[in-house]
Amino acid sequence: MPVSDARGGQQPEGTHRPSGRDSAGDEIELTVPARAALLSLARLTVASVATRANFDFEAVEDLRLAIDELCSPLVSTTGEAGTLHFRFCWDDEQIEVFCRLARAVGGSPDDTPVEISAEEREWSDRALDALVDEHGSRDADDGGSVVWLRKRRFAAVMS
Amino acid sequence: MELTFTSDRLQEVPVLAVAGEIDVYTAPQLRERLVGLAEPGDGDAVVDLSEVTFVDSTGLGVLVGGLKRFREAGHDMALVVTQPQILKVFEITGLTSVFSIHPSASDAVSR
Numbered sequence: 001m002p003v004s005d006a007r008g009g010q011q012p013e014g015t016h017r018p019s020g021r022d023s024a025g026d027e028i029e030l031t032v033p034a035r036a037a038l039l040s041l042a043r044l045t046v047a048s049v050a051t052r053a054n055f056d057f058e059a060v061e062d063l064r065l066a067i068d069e070l071c072s073p074l075v076s077t078t079g080e081a082g083t084l085h086f087r088f089c090w091d092d093e094q095i096e097v098f099c100r101l102a103r104a105v106g107g108s109p110d111d112t113p114v115e116i117s118a119e120e121r122e123w124s125d126r127a128l129d130a131l132v133d134e135h136g137s138r139d140a141d142d143g144g145s146v147v148w149l150r151k152r153r154f155a156a157v158m159s
Numbered sequence: 160m161e162l163t164f165t166s167d168r169l170q171e172v173p174v175l176a177v178a179g180e181i182d183v184y185t186a187p188q189l190r191e192r193l194v195g196l197a198e199p200g201d202g203d204a205v206v207d208l209s210e211v212t213f214v215d216s217t218g219l220g221v222l223v224g225g226l227k228r229f230r231e232a233g234h235d236m237a238l239v240v241t242q243p244q245i246l247k248v249f250e251i252t253g254l255t256s257v258f259s260i261h262p263s264a265s266d267a268v269s270r
Binding site for chain 2: 036037039040043058061064065068069072075114116117119120121123124126127130131
């Protein structure tokens, strides 16, 4: 069931802010086929958001890698199996990215999930732990998946 | 988005220069080029990542796969990494201790 976002709009189930904060910050959404070739659009978008939010260059690069690591397991070679719904939220303190994979009913017989080895998953986990303050994933009720991350500004100084 | 490759030899050592972003989509292109880089039994090789602006864990997997081929033959596949954000990926994943990483191709072939 859709839930209302902070601005009163309708939001697909499971795409509420991971922190649950009602911030006065900004947010944008991006919807793309869950295709490996289009992950670069998510990287480009988070870099633009982070730059707009005055994150420094290193933090921008951290977010580019983090969103890629989070979403790589969700994409396939053709993207016919579903759609990625991104929600980018930011304010003076942090950036949050939420991504939901909505699986297409039936999918395509030509659709091939991207193969990620156990070693690569381990490196991915290490990278995410180092790059962002919080990240997570869970299976969605509709058979899709949900992933999210949060990166605070100057987290290293504040902690 | 595609990767671009330039093959060369430096002091008889094959050097593959890569440019672009290495991710889950482009990593297979790199895997294919690494297989064609050289026969691991023939000696060492260098992969120059100076013009790579992004690499993720799937890209690392391809590079480690290439390294394993050379190490099994008693040789090495050194890397050239000059960009701090790329070096950081190797550092946070613990792979700086696995690869021989150099600031230039000439440095890599002279060691």
